[in-house]
Structures are given as structure tokens and as C-alpha cells.
Amino acid sequence: MSTATANAPSSSSSSSSSTKSSLPPGMVIGPDGKPCKICTAFRHWKPPVDKPKQTQNNAQGGTQQQKTAAMMAAFASGTGFTASSQQQQSSTSTAVPEPEQYTRPAYCPPDVEELGRSTWTFLHTTAAYYPDKPTMAHRVNMLSLLRALPVLYPCSVCATHLGETMKTHPPDVSSRAALSRWLCEQHNEVNERLGKEKFDCSIDKLDERWKDGPTDGSCD
Structure with missing residues (x-):
């Protein structure tokens, strides 16, 4: 259901323009x-944190505290501590992996992408089990559900x-297909x-995706 794009239109006031430019x-x-x-993908909401200082320390062979700790460990083990061992230590123990793409922890509220996937899954699956010959009650309730989305859906955009x-393409609730x-x-x-990528909207493909599963039985 996600339809949001970056920096959606808002008020034309100078204050909102200032806020928008700082985002x-x-x-x-x-x-x-x-x-x-809820209108924004989490990767935009909270991007990865850069660590330039930590990267610089790694390039220089680690912090002074790391060097001292490595030296004390070497003396304690009786192996000594030389320039070569210092270089080896800083290239292994003090190495820190490159920052990875920040991903949303499972305990966080949904972002626009998770909300959209969940909503589409619900709607497509509900349609897959809608009657081939719906009663008037079925039609009225399905229309009520769909017409409620523009009013109640959390992502306002x-x-x-x-x-x-x-308004231009009203829902067709005349049959399941x-x-x-x-x-x-x-x-x-x-x-x-x-x-x-677009979906194939033929009823056979839709039923395969949302109701019956593939013919190879891999989902049975």
C-alpha cells in the first residue's frame, strides 16, 4: 500500500520549508x-551512523589504550612485543568491520514499507477468498472496507x-475475479x-500467488 515518495508536498509557509530542507x-x-x-521507509527515517573517528583510529593501528592492552598481554604470555607484533595485532584484534546498512529492529513500530506489504497481503488474500457470486451483503461490506482505507490508513500520503x-477507478466488487x-x-x-516490478493480473496468476500456491507443490 506504500505510495509515499521523498519529501511529499506540504504547507508553503517558510517554517515548513525550513524544516523540510533540514530533513x-x-x-x-x-x-x-x-x-x-509512518509515511517514511526506515532507511530514510534513521540512516546508518558514520564512524569516521573509529575508522581513522583503525588506520593508525588502533587507539593508545588498545596498543597498551596488547603490549601487556604480550608481556604476560612471555611472547614479547615488537613492532611487527604490534602491526599484526592492530590488523586483526583492532579491526572494526565497515558500517552496515541500518536495519529496523523487530521491536520497532512498522515503517511505510512494512505497513504497505502487510496491507497488500491482507487485501489480496481477502480478495482471493471473496465469493465468485457475492451477495449484496458481501458487496456492501467489501466496499465499506475499501472506502475506509483513504480515511483510516495511517500513512496520510x-x-x-x-x-x-x-474516485477515477472505483472498486469492482462484482466477483472474486x-x-x-x-x-x-x-x-x-x-x-x-x-x-x-509489476504483477501479472491474470486470475490464474493471482490465485497462484494468494490462494492456491504454485503447481509444483512447493508451498503445500
């Missing part, structure tokens, strides 16, 4: 003019875009704007 690339501004965490799309195809088309529209 890291990819951070999205909410309708209140403030950074919107995504919700607004979905609401605008639904029609609903599944409509959702697939909405998902593809989002994926296209995000530069992601």
Missing part, C-alpha cells in the same frame, strides 16, 4: 508539516493518493511509481 533525503512530510514516520485513485484484478491494478500503479 534527510527520503523523509516524508505529513499534512501537519512535520516529519511523518498513501491514503490521500488511494482516495484520489478510487473482478476484485482481485482491481486490487492488482492498484498495486501495479503504486509499483510503477516506485520503480518496482
Whole structure:
């Protein structure tokens, strides 16, 4: 369901412009003019922390405390401590791996990408089990569910875009195949704007993905 893009439009006031310019690339501004965490991917929300000082210390053979500790350990073991052993020690024990891409810990609130994946999974799966010949009650409830998203979805940027799309391309709840195809088309529209691969919206492929699994039985 994620539709957010970097630095979404906000208020034209000078204060919001100042706030926007001070944000890291990819951070999205909410309708209140403030950074919107649930509208932003975690990698933009909290990017990797650079450690230039630590890297510099490693290049110089470690800190003085590390050198002293290595020397004392060498004397205690009776092996002595020479320039070559110092160099070897600093190239092994004091080496620190390069910073890795900061990933969101499992205990953190969802970001826009996790929320989007979970929402699409729920909607596609619900459509896969929707009746082929829905009753009026089925249709009314499905429409209520879909029409609630632009109002209740936590990411306001995504919700607004979905609401605008639904005005020009209303949900088709006439059958299971029609609903599944409509959702697939909405998902593809989002994926296209995000530069992601599109799905095959044929009902056979949708059923394979969201209901029956592949024919090779690998998901059974």
C-alpha cells in the first residue's frame, strides 16, 4: 500500500520549508508539516551512523589504550612485543568491520514499507477468498472496507493518493475475479511509481500467488 515518495508536498509557509530542507533525503512530510514516520521507509527515517573517528583510529593501528592492552598481554604470555607484533595485532584484534546498512529492529513500530506489504497481503488474500457470486451483503461490506482505507490508513500520503485513485477507478466488487484484478491494478500503479516490478493480473496468476500456491507443490 506504500505510495509515499521523498519529501511529499506540504504547507508553503517558510517554517515548513525550513524544516523540510533540514530533513534527510527520503523523509516524508505529513499534512501537519512535520516529519511523518509512518509515511517514511526506515532507511530514510534513521540512516546508518558514520564512524569516521573509529575508522581513522583503525588506520593508525588502533587507539593508545588498545596498543597498551596488547603490549601487556604480550608481556604476560612471555611472547614479547615488537613492532611487527604490534602491526599484526592492530590488523586483526583492532579491526572494526565497515558500517552496515541500518536495519529496523523487530521491536520497532512498522515503517511505510512494512505497513504497505502487510496491507497488500491482507487485501489480496481477502480478495482471493471473496465469493465468485457475492451477495449484496458481501458487496456492501467489501466496499465499506475499501472506502475506509483513504480515511483510516495511517500513512496520510498513501491514503490521500488511494482516495484520489478510487474516485477515477472505483472498486469492482462484482466477483472474486473482478476484485482481485482491481486490487492488482492498484498495486501495479503504486509499483510503477516506485520503480518496482509489476504483477501479472491474470486470475490464474493471482490465485497462484494468494490462494492456491504454485503447481509444483512447493508451498503445500
